[in-house]
Amino acid sequence: MTDPSIYNVLYIDLTEGKHEVQERRDLFEKYLGGAGVAVKLLEEECPKGVDPLSPENPIIFTVGPLTGLFPLASKTVAMFKSPLTRNFGESHAGGRSAAAIRFAGYGAIVIRGASRNPVYISIVNDKVKIKDATTLWGMRSSYAVGRVLREVEPGAGKRTIMRIGMAGENLVRYANVVVESYRHFGRLGLGAVFGSKKLKAIVIVGTRSVKIDDVKAYTKVYEEIYKEVTETGVMSKYHVLGTSENVLPLNMLGALPTRNLMQARFELAENISGETLAEKYLAKKIACTHCPIGCIHLASLRIAFAPGHEYETLIIPYDYEPIYALGSMLGIGSAGDVLRLIEKIEGLGLDAISTGVVMAWATEAYQRGLITERETMRLRPNWGEDVEVYIRMAERIARRANEFYSALADGVEAAASKYGGLDFALTCGGNEIPGYHTGPAALVGFITGPRNSHLDSAGYSIDQKALVKPMSDEEMIKQLVEEERVRNVLTSLVICLFARGIYKLDRVSRALETLGIRRSLEELMQLGAEIQRAKASFKAREGFNPYNVRIAKRFFETPTPQGRLTEERIMRMISMYIDAADLKDIYRA
């Protein structure tokens, strides 16, 4: 029998200032946890057509039965209606969040309503308090908020501190939630939903333990997984250079979006590569709780702030995505500049990918004369020339400094609808694109994935396989659908997707069995399909239809490693996807 605390759902109502715990065995027994349980809670909690920034939009956090117990089951799922795409919102973060929620005694936390005044939530096991956060509101940097809360809240070293920055307060539609300084609920605007509820932060301390019935069986599978993680090379790439090792290979292929995807190769890629960063700036690597890999790469950057050798040293996390979005996308070819921009954006609490794509669009729009210095408030963005310009631009977005920056704060889609330039506004379904111009599978994945990102079905990896061994469009779609389903299973547990090579479904099944949860491979895949349908249903309910998605011309102008894509082919593949995923009754042509 699995530990029953996983069934506990903590409901917190910010309007009423109340909270209660309900046992939702029904949900966890059927959907395991994570994404599966979250999408059901979202159906229950989020009324149709609701304004994502209204009190009716819930925030849902979930973990799963393996959380805390197995290496790399180290993530938390957040679900909400996205203020950016105005439909399905899902985002994952690690740090200590997952272990803290589990060891505090919950499988899920649901936040309803909105407070009138700034507040933060403090959860210490079963003690839940809504506390005044007036003093924290308007703080310049999300790092500072963490520093304050570290002093006033208990549980040093075993707690999670989630908080928003200025961007979340000002309802920037792609504001993120920063976790333990270096991890994020990055995509789709959870930070703005926090902001709309006047919720500045959540601190969770979990000091309970989970009892294991069959320690022998558990230890056996645990050690097997642990050994494979640490002793084989399966996961070494995530530790050695981290995801930033992708910069050079993607650039070599011609798949690294550069200067708003006018190019897919960056002549300065070498300067911002994982190799360069590791050699010149890497200070240390750290891990999420219960992850022996340690993929979080922290750079140390020394900046002179005054003459006479006056230096400040900043510790800055880096990954592939921010390097793409704040590096090649903006034509920035200096690792130091990219790190400075990352640091700024982290402090403001902006999603790095969306912000980079937004600023890349603004640069092109400025150069084409769609906007002028009047809109930019005298900034003259010019690919990579002056990082200060982009630092100021990010600040102005976070403050919604004028009408133009306010449009940027609503996302590229909104800005281009207002100022023109939709042909090079790089969103899919309203979400700014991640850094993979690898071919049709990636693009179709951005359009059909519930989050409209690479995270749902990893089309970029299918494209890269197709380069080695050509495959038909049908085959690509088949793999895309299958990958999405597998990921739905992993994210219901919630296993870090970097460990997908370790957690093959048969091993998942065995790990679950040690806790008394019996699921065959077929049942797991079925669950993956069911979650896929549930997410699509939510999207369709909120007005999304992949058949009507706007696809920017730019995607078809710049060749991918598999050649130039055509709109006809992509539309055909979208239709294939809907067939293959069995979503015809949900999405109609």
Place this chain on the structure above:
Amino acid sequence: MPHRVSVVGIERCIGCYSCMFACSRLRFNEVGMARSAIQVRSAGGIERGFIVIVCRACIDPPCAKSCPTSALKPRPGGGVILNEDKCTSCKSCYEACIVRAIVWDDERDKPIVCRYCGFCTKFCPHNVIALESIGREILV
């Protein structure tokens, strides 16, 4: 020859807590961060790195000296052995260890004292901790 767990490379610690989970699994048949004889925490913000605390196996252990019932006795060669039956939960040992290597078990109201088994070291991916023989120190 007696052993102890030694923190040999704290700067290499990635804060994965695998060592704590190992101890809690072995000693308490459970998974958690509360009950483990080895403790990891951040040194005030993750950017500052981590602190790992485990019993140093003192030659003349202050914790044992503070024990009014001889529940905690010196182990030959360094460190201590706990006989829980004699323990009255007075917490003097907990107070006496200035490195805070004795963890208080709130659930059972007893001290958690390292057994020098080295199980935790097998799960450290970065060789931050190591089981070492302390034989030489006895000769000194």
